[in-house]
Amino acid sequence: MIPAPPLREALALPAPAKLNRLLHITGRRPDGYHELQTLFQFLDHGDTLTLRGREDGEIHLTPQLPGVAAEDNLIVRAARLLQVESGCRLGANIHLDKRLPLGGGLGGGSSDAATTLLGLDALWGLGLSLQRLARLGLTLGADVPVFVHGHAAWAEGVGERLTPVELDTPWFVVIHPGVTVSTPAVFTAPQLTRHTPPITMARALQGGAASWSNDCEPTVRALYPEVAHALDWLATRAPTMLTGTGACVFARFDTRARAEGLLSGVPKGWQAFTARGLNRSPLHAALGR
Template sequence: MKQTRIHCQAPAKLNLFLHVTGRRADGYHLLQTAFQLIDRCDTMDIAIRTDNAIVRTNDIPGVSAETDLIVRAAQLLQQHTRCQLGANLTLNKILPMGGGVGGGSSDAASTLIALNHLWQTELNKAELMQLGLQLGADVPFFIFGENAFAEGIGEELQVIQTPERWFVVIEPGVQVPTPAIFSAKELTRDSKPVRIADFSSTAEMFWKNDLQTVACALFPVVDEAVTWLSQFGNAKMTGSGACVFCAFADEAAADKVINQVPDRWVSWKAKALSRHPMADLL
């Protein structure tokens, strides 16, 4: 019997490093980064509609249904495949917006994966990744479904193995607009390109996030969070901010730090994942 509904997870990501190596003629920045999946997730319930309507069934503060990436993802797949079915989309949002953990991109990717399965539109992973790129540079990674070394604008992906560990993540309480970071004249855009072998063999303390200096200057609270968390290890910002993270060998070590985080910040722990929880659907 054909499946008509699905409960899906949309995991967050951390950028273990992020270097800006140049800029294309169209203005997009050339990046190198290492994406790490973690088990902190938004969740969604998606059900088939027999008409072709795409309906987000719940309100999300600050995000209209028309601009929501999950609605846009569903519409894009529908148009691309000429599918006559629709969907009800219910999103439980816990990942911070403007936090650099990929929440919106992950939601969009999980929507594409789920509806490709429910609607039986039968796009393969590469086709779905190509479609997802129209929604954002991070979307293909979440469809790729494994930790990855990324190049280009983030869409050229190679699998990497990362250690089992835990992360403490601090939300400093601001939304960092990505365009403001990438358009800043202070942004370093000429980091020397590295090889995937370099990342695998070099201590992580030597890897940085080129966007962090700009974000810290524009949003001092991000700098405060980095400084505070740095007393426990190699803390850095993820993506274009605002979230800040530090890795720990085990859950007990992460808990010890979580218990000390100042009350002015939201903080949480997450475990490293080796693959996307929905990877079996592709």
């Protein structure tokens, strides 16, 4: 093991949400995973993690998420993976201020894991490269690397082959209709589109937001009427799409005022917020990376 470096002060860091501005499923691999093409973009809205170092090597997370055992939480798994990879003997107290809905398609768990990796790398003074941290993150989930690298990206494979891109940065209204979508149920549904012809990144970007779509949306509509209702309600007000496998849906607006003006009319029982699209992660801005 390497010697433990001096502890830094506590760090309070963002774990931003992401949107899939485009999501195509272009095939299915022999191992059961699906080949994807997608455009990831960050939002200036998300969870917050506060990290404080410990001398004894213990990893303590508060609060516990309902229905998620500590050992299964991606934050704890990321912290322990980093300890093993680096040989660091330090630990951490981690407090999660959870704002993103579980299973909403906003990448909350993956973003939390990435913030843990980058935050503890800074807190523990490890100095690992983004490439090395992204490789670690990939073992935790396919969406973790884009949060580690911290730039809007065109992604292929299972979402891990990333090319940085510059997207438009409108304001968004994001709605969670109060239902939990099962990603395995969506990807195993017989009606899911699995053979959309691949396109080039250049063609996707040239087409622009008006041409982007999510191949999961028809299946999620059929399986989850609440999501279909949210999509239909929001689509009467602005161009609307599902993010990931849902359950969150989003619409883009040219101005903050137009986006915020919609919130007062959102039906009861739905969670809704406005956020600005970002091409650089606020986590990287906070850490100066």
